[in-house]
Amino acid sequence: MTTIRLADAAKHDEQLPHQLAAWNALQATLTPEQLDDFAQGFRTPQTGAQAPFQPSSPFSYKLTPNVTYGELCLQSPERRFHQQHQCATALTLAQFVQKARDTFNCPAVITSGYRPPRINSAVGGASNSEHLYNTPSTGAIDFYLDGMPVKELQDWAERTWNFSLGLGAPKGFIHIGVRPGQPRVRWNY
Numbered sequence: 630m631t632t633i634r635l636a637d638a639a640k641h642d643e644q645l646p647h648q649l650a651a652w653n654a655l656q657a658t659l660t661p662e663q664l665d666d667f668a669q670g671f672r673t674p675q676t677g678a679q680a681p682f683q684p685s686s687p688f689s690y691k692l693t694p695n696v697t698y699g700e701l702c703l704q705s706p707e708r709r710f711h712q713q714h715q716c717a718t719a720l721t722l723a724q725f726v727q728k729a730r731d732t733f734n735c736p737a738v739i740t741s742g743y744r745p746p747r748i749n750s751a752v753g754g755a756s757n758s759e760h761l762y763n764t765p766s767t768g769a770i771d772f773y774l775d776g777m778p779v780k781e782l783q784d785w786a787e788r789t790w791n792f793s794l795g796l797g798a799p800k801g802f803i804h805i806g807v808r809p810g811q812p813r814v815r816w817n818y
Contacts, residue, residue: 662706663688682720684711684715684716685709686698686716688702688704692720693723693726694727695727695730696726696727696739700739701719701742702742703739707745708744708745710762712762718762725790725805726770728789729772729782730774733774733782735774735777736774736776739771740771741770741771742770743762759793759804759807764809766807766808766809767807768806768807769804769805769807770806771802771803773802773803778798783803787815790805791813792805792812792814793805793806793807793812793813794806794815795817796818799818800818
């Protein structure tokens, strides 16, 4: 089987009419950044191993089998990480979200991940919010599992997450976080 790159597709348009139509539709509907994120997967050599997670990684980058960088940023370029330590912390948090998803076999929905200072202030976040990812080993994710009572997820996280846990079941989510020194902290929303 011969692989034809999209750049060469014009020479082979009689062989790829459906693929070209799909590519043209993508180009017409996606923003330039979304299109670049999509195309990044075709530009990166497939060696079997994913490149390390970096602030510049495409939003399609999978931190776990079911959690992407874009989900942590709510698909907003303004919410991209700026420092490598933020990526390392995000990986730890995403692994717990994946563990919850796998344990209960329900899709995870991230409602808040990284919030740069301007966004954090606009949503009324605490000035020292873990969502700022502003120091190494600091970060947070708010999430719930689709199709599962949040109280049940919260009770499970209470038993299995040894760091920061915001008990937000009455508001429809839980908050998992880490802080320097990794203390076990609990509070109600």
